[in-house]
Amino acid sequence: MDRDLAARLDEVDGRIAQAASDAGRDPALLTRIVVTKFHSAELVRELAALGVRDVGENKQQELTAKRAELPDLDANWHFIGQIQTNKARAVRAAASIVHSVDRARLADALDAAAPDDESVLDVLLQVNLTDDPGRGGVEPAELESLAEHVDGCRTLRVRGVMAVAPLDEEPASAFARLRAYSDRLRAVVPDADWMSAGMTADFVEAIAAGATHLRIGSAITGPRPMHG
Numbered sequence: 001m002d003r004d005l006a007a008r009l010d011e012v013d014g015r016i017a018q019a020a021s022d023a024g025r026d027p028a029l030l031t032r033i034v035v036t037k038f039h040s041a042e043l044v045r046e047l048a049a050l051g052v053r054d055v056g057e058n059k060q061q062e063l064t065a066k067r068a069e070l071p072d073l074d075a076n077w078h079f080i081g082q083i084q085t086n087k088a089r090a091v092r093a094a095a096s097i098v099h100s101v102d103r104a105r106l107a108d109a110l111d112a113a114a115p116d117d118e119s120v121l122d123v124l125l126q127v128n129l130t131d132d133p134g135r136g137g138v139e140p141a142e143l144e145s146l147a148e149h150v151d152g153c154r155t156l157r158v159r160g161v162m163a164v165a166p167l168d169e170e171p172a173s174a175f176a177r178l179r180a181y182s183d184r185l186r187a188v189v190p191d192a193d194w195m196s197a198g199m200t201a202d203f204v205e206a207i208a209a210g211a212t213h214l215r216i217g218s219a220i221t222g223p224r225p226m227h228g
Ligand SMILES: *Cc1c(COP(=O)(O)O)cnc(C)c1O
Pocket: 035, 037, 058, 080, 081, 164, 198, 199, 200, 201, 215, 216, 217, 218, 219
């Protein structure tokens, strides 16, 4: 067992608890997702042994491979990366929750990939907080129409909004905008009150802004191994 891993996890959980308390929020209502992208399935197993129940991946092939290596792992697998429509079936087969629905066509593909029992998949709508359309996420002006569309997909349940803070803006102001988008979403889907925001560099600001799902990688896993 990697003692440093346990120490980093404890340290981050302590900072989460402090940030929640500073914001007058109950830390028990926050879901801390450990982002394990580029790390081995073995690291995911170690995290699970430390009590981690929520892990995040951003590439379909990596998610599919890790789940195949860890078939019995008791964890929720959160998919947080951009999804090509032709990968929707594979994402649906491997993910427990999808944070990155950003267009109607993708929602339709995920819906069409429902298992035979038509069990429902929890999804979040990713909103683009930057001016760069390549960053993924629906344009804010299109949030309500996307919400209505996804809400009409029989096997998808809209749970909330997700975003990544831009690099060139204070996270607090970016997350304040996300908070407003969350309010707009709830005008369409009243119980969609999840807000997935906050990474290693900005989870304190995200908690202050109302995030419910934190996606924290390197502060817990250590630096990601070199990759292409
Ligand atoms: C990698 C990633 C994270 C975690 O990033 P860290 O800075 O390592 O905490 C969170 N969200 C998304 C969408 C990511 O791709």
